Amino acid sequence: MLERALTGDKRYYRWLMFLLVLMGLGFASYLYQFNKGLTITGLSRDVSWGFYIAQFTFLVGVAASAVMVVLPYYLHNVKVFGKITILGEFLAIASVTMCLLFIIVDLGKPMRLLNVLLYPTPNSILFWDMVVLNGYLFLNLLIGWNVLEAERKGVHYPNWVKPLIYISIPWAVSIHTVTAFLYAGLPGRHYWLTAIMAARFLASAFASGPALLILLAFLVKKYTKFDPGKEAIDKLSQIITYAMIISLFFVGLEVFTAFYSNIPSHMEAIEYLFFGIHGHGRLVPFMWLFLILAIVALVLLINPNTRKQEKTLKIACLATFFSMWLEKGLGLVIAGFIPNPFNEVREYAPTIPELMIAIGVWATGFFVLTILYKIATSVKEETAPSI
Amino acid sequence: MKIYDARYVLIGLAIFVGLFTIPFWYNMGRAVPPPDPKLDTPVIQQMAVKQCVLPLAEIRTGHMQLLNDWRTWVVRDGLRTYVAADGKTYNMSLQNTCMDCHSNKTQFCDQCHIYAGLEAGTVPYCWTCHIAPKENQ
Amino acid sequence: METSRRNFLKISGVCALGLTALPVADVFGESDLPKAIKNPQALTGQHWAMVVDMKKCWEKGKEGCKDCILACHAVHNVPDIGSIKEEIKWIWTNHYENVFPGQENEYNVKNLEGRPFIALCNHCTNPPCVRVCPTQATFKRPEDGIVMMDFHRCIGCRYCMAGCPYGARSFNWRDPRPFIKTELNMRFPTRERGVVEKCNFCAERLAEGLLPACVEACKVGALSFGDLADPNSVVRKLLASHFTMRRKPELGTQPNVYYIV
Numbered sequence A: 001m002l003e004r005a006l007t008g009d010k011r012y013y014r015w016l017m018f019l020l021v022l023m024g025l026g027f028a029s030y031l032y033q034f035n036k037g038l039t040i041t042g043l044s045r046d047v048s049w050g051f052y053i054a055q056f057t058f059l060v061g062v063a064a065s066a067v068m069v070v071l072p073y074y075l076h077n078v079k080v081f082g083k084i085t086i087l088g089e090f091l092a093i094a095s096v097t098m099c100l101l102f103i104i105v106d107l108g109k110p111m112r113l114l115n116v117l118l119y120p121t122p123n124s125i126l127f128w129d130m131v132v133l134n135g136y137l138f139l140n141l142l143i144g145w146n147v148l149e150a151e152r153k154g155v156h157y158p159n160w161v162k163p164l165i166y167i168s169i170p171w172a173v174s175i176h177t178v179t180a181f182l183y184a185g186l187p188g189r190h191y192w193l194t195a196i197m198a199a200r201f202l203a204s205a206f207a208s209g210p211a212l213l214i215l216l217a218f219l220v221k222k223y224t225k226f227d228p229g230k231e232a233i234d235k236l237s238q239i240i241t242y243a244m245i246i247s248l249f250f251v252g253l254e255v256f257t258a259f260y261s262n263i264p265s266h267m268e269a270i271e272y273l274f275f276g277i278h279g280h281g282r283l284v285p286f287m288w289l290f291l292i293l294a295i296v297a298l299v300l301l302i303n304p305n306t307r308k309q310e311k312t313l314k315i316a317c318l319a320t321f322f323s324m325w326l327e328k329g330l331g332l333v334i335a336g337f338i339p340n341p342f343n344e345v346r347e348y349a350p351t352i353p354e355l356m357i358a359i360g361v362w363a364t365g366f367f368v369l370t371i372l373y374k375i376a377t378s379v380k381e382e383t384a385p386s387i
Numbered sequence B: 001m002k003i004y005d006a007r008y009v010l011i012g013l014a015i016f017v018g019l020f021t022i023p024f025w026y027n028m029g030r031a032v033p034p035p036d037p038k039l040d041t042p043v044i045q046q047m048a049v050k051q052c053v054l055p056l057a058e059i060r061t062g063h064m065q066l067l068n069d070w071r072t073w074v075v076r077d078g079l080r081t082y083v084a085a086d087g088k089t090y091n092m093s094l095q096n097t098c099m100d101c102h103s104n105k106t107q108f109c110d111q112c113h114i115y116a117g118l119e120a121g122t123v124p125y126c127w128t129c130h131i132a133p134k135e136n137q
Numbered sequence C: 001m002e003t004s005r006r007n008f009l010k011i012s013g014v015c016a017l018g019l020t021a022l023p024v025a026d027v028f029g030e031s032d033l034p035k036a037i038k039n040p041q042a043l044t045g046q047h048w049a050m051v052v053d054m055k056k057c058w059e060k061g062k063e064g065c066k067d068c069i070l071a072c073h074a075v076h077n078v079p080d081i082g083s084i085k086e087e088i089k090w091i092w093t094n095h096y097e098n099v100f101p102g103q104e105n106e107y108n109v110k111n112l113e114g115r116p117f118i119a120l121c122n123h124c125t126n127p128p129c130v131r132v133c134p135t136q137a138t139f140k141r142p143e144d145g146i147v148m149m150d151f152h153r154c155i156g157c158r159y160c161m162a163g164c165p166y167g168a169r170s171f172n173w174r175d176p177r178p179f180i181k182t183e184l185n186m187r188f189p190t191r192e193r194g195v196v197e198k199c200n201f202c203a204e205r206l207a208e209g210l211l212p213a214c215v216e217a218c219k220v221g222a223l224s225f226g227d228l229a230d231p232n233s234v235v236r237k238l239l240a241s242h243f244t245m246r247r248k249p250e251l252g253t254q255p256n257v258y259y260i261v
Helices: A002-006 A010-036 A051-064 A067-075 A085-106 A125-153 A161-184 A197-223 A230-261 A264-274 A284-302 A304-308 A310-335 A352-383 B006-020 B022-027 B042-046 B056-076 B094-101 B109-115 C005-019 C022-028 C054-060 C067-075 C106-112 C128-132 C159-163 C213-217 C234-241
Strands: B081-083 B089-091 C048-053 C091-095 C116-120 C138-140 C147-149 C223-227 C257-260
Touching (some): A002 A352, A010 A352, A051 A085, A051 A125, A051 A161, A051 A197, A051 A352, A067 A161, A067 A197, A067 A230, A085 A125, A125 A161, A161 A197, A197 A230, A197 A352, A230 A264, A230 A284, A264 A284, A264 A310, A284 A304, A284 A310, A304 A310, B006 B022, B042 B094, B056 B094, B089 B094, C048 C234, C054 C116, C054 C257, C067 C091, C067 C213, C128 C138, C128 C159, C223 C234
Parallel strands (some): C048 C257
Antiparallel strands (some): B081 B089, C048 C223, C091 C116, C138 C147
């Protein structure tokens, strides 16, 4: 099936070349980081995780959100998801790839990466995150590939795939739960020390992931002869609506607990994010942008007329994706370190090489995604009944 | 038997073999002097019995394993004294014990490491943390 | 036997996996190795702890004294990077309201304001850094409770820095060697780029029968080091006769650095 990725029109190759250039720039920046050390990033003694880990956290959510098409299709026999499921699974593969790359570029000693396997440490959540992420990658590769190959041959997928599909459903939940546990179990990081962290992560994932999936489905529909189906997009947009409402509700819960209890350490990170403290407020504009985008998304999603119209739905999806990216992919990780354990504010901003590396990783993810979607849509075009 | 696309297969194979054997081509015709590790440091010369912590054959082939064991015992197990086969005890330390005698890193360690094609000072990367002895050159 | 390319690839894959079992076989093949023992002259304890008498430090020490810091950083080849962002420190000072955040009120801060408090790794009884480390590169020594760093194993993920509620850990964002401003201590290694470091309660000095460098360097005896498991130890006597504080006790980490104010 892989050979389908090798044939395409000019636009397809141009897009791949464009991604390759970005990947090359990212790789060059990474070589620079590899030689100089992480000093080339904006990270510091006080904010020791930043843009890389934030992207990682956000993308685990996008990967986990594949369950939002897999679960209805395979467990509840929601037929309308039949065509879009493979797109969800392949999006998960690309996302997990990016997650793993973001972890690697964040390491101070990347060549010692395999120490995690050499000295397995079950008390470390990071060890479990490695296990569940790699497991999820392999599950989706096996399932997506076999189901698609069966479809190409016009047969039912092999029986041994079925249990894997069932396993992949709780497994998707596990990857984001474990990722939330990375943060939620640390004493002294009050912004992260919340029991609803995993729930928050899942809710925002089920909004941002399907939002991206809808946008991708529109792109696929535009550029190929494969139509994922209006009903599937309708259903997905309903899922996004609920997930977005729950997501913002959860953020509200955090605000209530912090401010009604009036415990300074619980309020400080939120104050820093939305108003700034001790005269520092680098993230304030981003957090207000998050709020505005979230409200725009909610208005467009809750109203059935705008939700069902392609144009407004696209805007709603973009707004959902970027608002969640700001909240989770930026604010959550950085504000966990502010103020630092000495109640001092040391701010963080990513540097140019740091952003270049991140763009390189995103480009790699989209490269993988493009190849996988090319294969999937080619197979779908071939097997579609001719009219 | 017929090979499909024989031309491409053979060209590909030739390129592969060429690339794979690059180390041989790269070093061809270059005379590399055999390693000559020197033992003429002041400390070693003053020793009555010139004996390392292990017999020569064992230390020559197994020094990396020994260093790894020392590392584990010292850093992780908190044991810092090594009891050799002859009952003699040593402070397990690359920087302090090994290099006290072998204070000539460039004439001793590097001799074989470079001959074996390891990048001097980089592989094995002992010396990014451990401080190499000062040599008067 | 007929074999397809597919089967051939399958079998090679399984064989390649089998090769990974080699190290397991090596472990079983190991012979008896010569023994490694504890240094006979080592100071031994079951539960090392430190008592910092800030009163003594302020009242008897000279203004701006940094003897403990300088001694520690010189002995351990701690670099002076010269930027707050990449600062590396094993023992340092900060204000009361920073070392004990949330414990200040507007009246006591007036008395304590500007007064330097000594901060270092607490060698917690329940260390979160050890709990989170994915490779056991940081670990708690079972025999004496020191929280150690294994610089050979650290992958530089910095999860321990997120886990430590005391800001005791520093990361080598760049090669530290050019920034070692003190005379190089040839008996102790430096660190390299990409690993986390922190106070090790002078494990290397204890092994030689010496007290930690900071304790030894303090001329007014404000720092005391000893074994909490020994009722006659200097630290137990100080704890019995003084009111002491620990940093962030509510987190359940059980710090082993105590403060007399």
